Each structure stands twice: as structure tokens, then as C-alpha cells.
Amino acid sequence: MSIRSIDNSEKSKQTKTPAINTLYFYLTEGCNLACRHCWLAPKRDTTEHSSPTLPVDLFELAISEAKPLGLSSIKLTGGEPLLHPEFSRLIEIARREQLSLMIETNGLLCSPEIAAEIAKSANRFVSVSIDGADAATHEWVRGVPGSFDSARQAVINLVAAGIRPQIIFTVLRANFRQIDEMIPFAESLGATSLKFNIVQPTARGEKLHETGETLDIAELIRLGRHVELSLAPKTKLRLFFDQPHAFRTLSRISNGDGNNACGIFGIMGVLSSGQYALCGIGAQIPELVFGAIGKTTLKEIWKNHPILNAIREGLPDRLDGICGRCLMKQRCLGSCIAQNYYSTSSLWAPYWFCRQAEEAGLFPASRRI
Amino acid sequence: MNYLAKPIANPVVVLREEFDDWAVLFNPDTADAVGINPVGVTVWKQMDGTRSIEDIVSVVQSNFEDVPEAVHEEIVAFVQMLEKNGFVGLALKSNI
Numbered sequence: 257m258s259i260r261s262i263d264n265s266e267k268s269k270q271t272k273t274p275a276i277n278t279l280y281f282y283l284t285e286g287c288n289l290a291c292r293h294c295w296l297a298p299k300r301d302t303t304e305h306s307s308p309t310l311p312v313d314l315f316e317l318a319i320s321e322a323k324p325l326g327l328s329s330i331k332l333t334g335g336e337p338l339l340h341p342e343f344s345r346l347i348e349i350a351r352r353e354q355l356s357l358m359i360e361t362n363g364l365l366c367s368p369e370i371a372a373e374i375a376k377s378a379n380r381f382v383s384v385s386i387d388g389a390d391a392a393t394h395e396w397v398r399g400v401p402g403s404f405d406s407a408r409q410a411v412i413n414l415v416a417a418g419i420r421p422q423i424i425f426t427v428l429r430a431n432f433r434q435i436d437e438m439i440p441f442a443e444s445l446g447a448t449s450l451k452f453n454i455v456q457p458t459a460r461g462e463k464l465h466e467t468g469e470t471l472d473i474a475e476l477i478r479l480g481r482h483v484e485l486s487l488a489p490k491t492k493l494r495l496f497f498d499q500p501h502a503f504r505t506l507s508r509i510s511n512g513d514g515n516n517a518c519g520i521f522g523i524m525g526v527l528s529s530g531q532y533a534l535c536g537i538g539a540q541i542p543e544l545v546f547g548a549i550g551k552t553t554l555k556e557i558w559k560n561h562p563i564l565n566a567i568r569e570g571l572p573d574r575l576d577g578i579c580g581r582c583l584m585k586q587r588c589l590g591s592c593i594a595q596n597y598y599s600t601s602s603l604w605a606p607y608w609f610c611r612q613a614e615e616a617g618l619f620p621a622s623r624r625i
Numbered sequence: 626m627n628y629l630a631k632p633i634a635n636p637v638v639v640l641r642e643e644f645d646d647w648a649v650l651f652n653p654d655t656a657d658a659v660g661i662n663p664v665g666v667t668v669w670k671q672m673d674g675t676r677s678i679e680d681i682v683s684v685v686q687s688n689f690e691d692v693p694e695a696v697h698e699e700i701v702a703f704v705q706m707l708e709k710n711g712f713v714g715l716a717l718k719s720n721i
Contacts, residue, residue, distance in 0.1 A: 259668065259703045262660035263710065485645065506647040506660040583649065583658045622641035622649045625656045 260510045273559050274568070275326025277522030278358075279318060282536045283346070284309045284335030285528045289362050290399030291387075292469070293426050295595075296536050297459035298335045307528075309340045312349075314530045314549045319353055321554035322524065329356035329379075333536070335528065338365035344373050351377050359383070360424075363410025364403060371410075371417035383422040383451070384410050389437040396430060408445065415446035422449040429469050432479060439491050449494035452483060457608055458598050459540060473612040477503060484508050500591045500610055501584035502623040509587075520567060520593055524558065532557055537594035544597065567593065567603060577606030578614040583623045630715045632681075632704050633674035638712050640669060650712055657710055664689060668700055672713055678704065 286307025287298040299307045319327065330350055332343075338361050340346060350357050356379035363384040374380055384407055388394035391404035398404075414421045423442045427435070435452065442450045454476060457465040464470050471479065476499065483497040484505050501509065518535075525535040527545070532554060534544040546557045546564070558564065571593070572585040579590045590596055591607035599608060606614075613619040641649040646663040661669065667688055671681045682700055686692050693699065707713045 259664045259699050260662040261665055261703065261706065263706070481644075505645050506643065506649070507645060507662065510660065510662070583651070583656075620643070622643050622651075625651075 260507070262506060262510050274521045276322050276524055276554075276558060277326065277519060278329045278331055278524075279322055279327060280331045280333060280523060280525045280535055281310060281315065281318075281337070281346075282334060282525065282527050282539065283315075283332055283337045283340045283343075286339065287335045287362075288339055288364055288400070289336070289403055291362075291385075291426075291460070292397055292399065293428065293455045293461045293464055295456045295458040295461050296335070296539055301336075301339055306339075307335070310526065310528045310530060312342050312345055315346055315526075316349055318526050318532075318549050318554065319349065319355070321549075323353065325555060325558055326522075327355065329358065331358040331360065333360040336362055336364070338370060343370070347374060347377060354378075357381070361385070361410065362398070362403065363407035364400075366410035366413055368413045368416065371413040371419065374414070375417040375419050380419060381422070382414055382419055383424050384414070384447075385424045385426070386411075386438075386441075387426050387428070388431050389434045389441045393431050393434060397426070397428060411445040411447060420446055420448035422451055423447045424451045424453055426453045426455060427471060427476070427479065428455060428464065429471055432471060432475075435479065435483065436487065439487060439493060439495070442493055443491065447493065449496065451496040451498060452479075453498045454609065456592065456595050458537070458595055473609065473616050474618060476609070477613065477618055480504075500607055501588035502582050502610060502620055503613070518589070518592060520571070520589060524554070534563070535594050537598060541594075541598060544594065563603070570604060574604045575606065576602070576604045578610045578619055578624075579606040580604075581625045582610065583625055631674050631677050632672040632708070632713045632715050634669060634672040635712050635714065640666070642666065650707070652710075652712060655711065657712075659707065659710060659712065665703060668703060669707075672704075 284307060285298060286301035288301050290300050301307055337359060347357060357377045359382045361384055374382060386394055386407045387397040394404040395401055411421055425438055438450060455461045455464055455470045480497045480499045480503055483495055488495040525533040525538055527533050527538050530549045532546045538545040546561050571589050575585055575590050579585055593603055596605040596607055597603055610619060637652060637654055639651045641651055648661055648666045650659045650661060664685060667685060668681055671684055678700060682697055685696060704713060
């Protein structure tokens, strides 16, 4: 047994303009599901109605503007990215530009052909959302009959194409008892990892919090420990419970548990409307939209936008409340600035999870400054 | 580092043990912290200025299974990291 240690003196504060590591493309304004917890609340796309999608020329322009600023990867998300009518063209562009590719999908449109197309990219990571170990549970969450079989088949198609995806499971009161069951389910499909997301109190997720359809803070903390300490050691799947750093075991952090901070210093969001934004939150909060592709250069926005510069200058030292008094703030950076801003209109507000834990006397004493 | 050096834990530093046997070393003067595993906790508890690195290695070897051959080097590196962060001082052989 060797010594392992984690030093919190690794300062994350930015002293100069960082590189843009990743563009997050929110490709579609609409979605073909109607998930109860969605933090973006997209319009529902049906066979009769299609919402706008990001034009390919703007996708290319954003990439060409970001590459000189350091771009090395893109994330394709939505809405539902596979609804984009030229999805194959987009991943072909990503391949041509030698960008690492991340895709978040509900799987409904992930045919064997699409999976094979994605697999042509050398560096790709795909996550498929499945919120239950059975159809009734998943479809209660996702709002569309038949979506469970489609999502399951998507994982199978990806595995057949040589991609072992991550399954993302969003924890709700209606499905949390299936967490243990999800492990053999994900193993049987050939997934490489299983991530348990917590519902953010944004858009539809905010209503779920208000109506008690999410777990309370004590339940979430217990569940996080159960996943990290009881379930993770028993499976070859990599398991992640997406809780703030203060609640993660040091052993998991030391092992590089994959639950990193959101990377806010190196991310720019691109909305389906062709606008640059902090991330998808720009669809909810206009002041977090920074400009339009082709009208303001990304270089100008990235170097000079006052909100981005405030974040670089202020994080993590200006964080308020428990986040400002947390030993993990250099790593965690307030967990999700977009969420914090949505809830309070302050970039420096504490993350709701940690604030609630502190109020309930459940914030770990060992992680306080 | 001299293997015969006897490390002394900075008395200001607080050992905060967690539920899974890992722990946080916290310096309230600087707000610096280091997370350490159970082996590190054992090493920390030996650093009272009376035990040499060799002594501490012996304690680790008798308390843990699968101790690597490079345990000396690992403990020296660990103590050096703590020393760099101001968490320990060293009582050198010539001073004792």
C-alpha cells in the first residue's frame, strides 16, 4: 500500500487569457423527448414540427475562430444533437479539423449507420441518457413511449461500432431505487461507465425541486456515498456520482474519478441560434449570451467580455457562502457557475447543493477552511 | 533528505480524519490543506520528532500489507512534500 496525497495548493486562478479548450454546441433548439428534469427546456420536435438548428456554416465559422485560440475538442449536445439534419456533416468537419468529439444524446436516432459514422473519429466519447432499468421508469422521466428501447438499442449500436459509451442516469425520487439495478444493466449493454447526475434546479428541473420529485440533500449525500463506497468497488464499470468535490471521497479524487470541475475557464457555448454564450444557460439567461457568430469575433469575446474576465479574475476567491469557505474551492470552482447565476443572478453565489448541506448541518467539517 | 532525519509535525496543522480512513491535513494559518490516505495518516502520527524515517518505515511495514519495495523513497517524498508546504520540520541528526 503506497502513500497517496492531494494538495489543494494547486491554484486554479487564471493570470492570463486561457485557451479555449472546448466549444459546447447546443445544436438544436428542439428535442424529440420531453424530459421532466431538463435544464434547458427545449421545444418538442415532432414529425409535424421541427425547431431551428445551428446552420453548418456557423458551426464551421465558430470552429475556425476557436482553433487559433486553442480549440482541441467539441461537444455536440442539444436539445438533441442527432436531430440536426446535417449531423453527419458536422462530425465530418470535426474529423477534418482533428478535434476530439464528445456527444450527448438520448439515443433515439442513433442508428447503426450514425454509430459507424461517429466511430470514424479517432477521439470520441458518447454518452447516452437512460433514466431507468426498465421502460416504464425511463419513459415516465423522458415522456415518450418507446424511448427506452431506442436508448438501449443506441448503446448496442455504438458498442457494435466500436464505441463503448457512458450511460447517464439522472437521479429522481421516481427512479433512485433502481441505481443498484442499473449497474448490471449497463454492464450487459457494454457501456464503459455509468454516471449519476443530480437534477439541477434550472428550468424544468427547478419545478421538480419545488414539487419534491427530487431527493433531498440528506438523501443525495447518502446516495453519493453508497455509489462511491459500496457500488464502485464491485464493478468494472467506472461509476460517477456527480456531486460537488466537498462530498467526494479523497480516494476517488486521488484516483482521478473523472468528475472534474466543469472547465469553465476553457469552455465557450454555441447556441442553436448562432450565438456564443457561457454555456447552454444562455438560452435561459440573456445576459450570459456574449454575441453572434459572424458579427462579433470569438477572439474579441474571449479576450474582452467583462463576464468572462470577471470569472477569470474572481474564481475561486470571490465565491460567497460555504463555497468561499470550502477547502475544495480551487478544484470545484463553485461547481456550476451557470446554475449559481440562474438561481441568484450572482456569479459568486454558493452552489445550491453545498448551501443546502450547510443549512442542514451536513457539510463535511473536514472540508471547511 | 537524510534517512536519519526526524520529522516533526507542525503543531499548528490539524489532522481531520474522514469516514473512509483518509484524512485532511489543514493548516489554519495558511488555509493550505493536503488530503492523505491511511498510510499517510500513519506516517503523520509518527512524526513527533523522536522517530527517524527508518523508524517510520518500520511502522508502516508492520501495519500494512503489500508495502512496495520503494516504501523508503515514497515516505521521503511524502515528508518532503509536507515540508515544502510547511506542514513538518526536520530535526537533523547533527542537532539531536
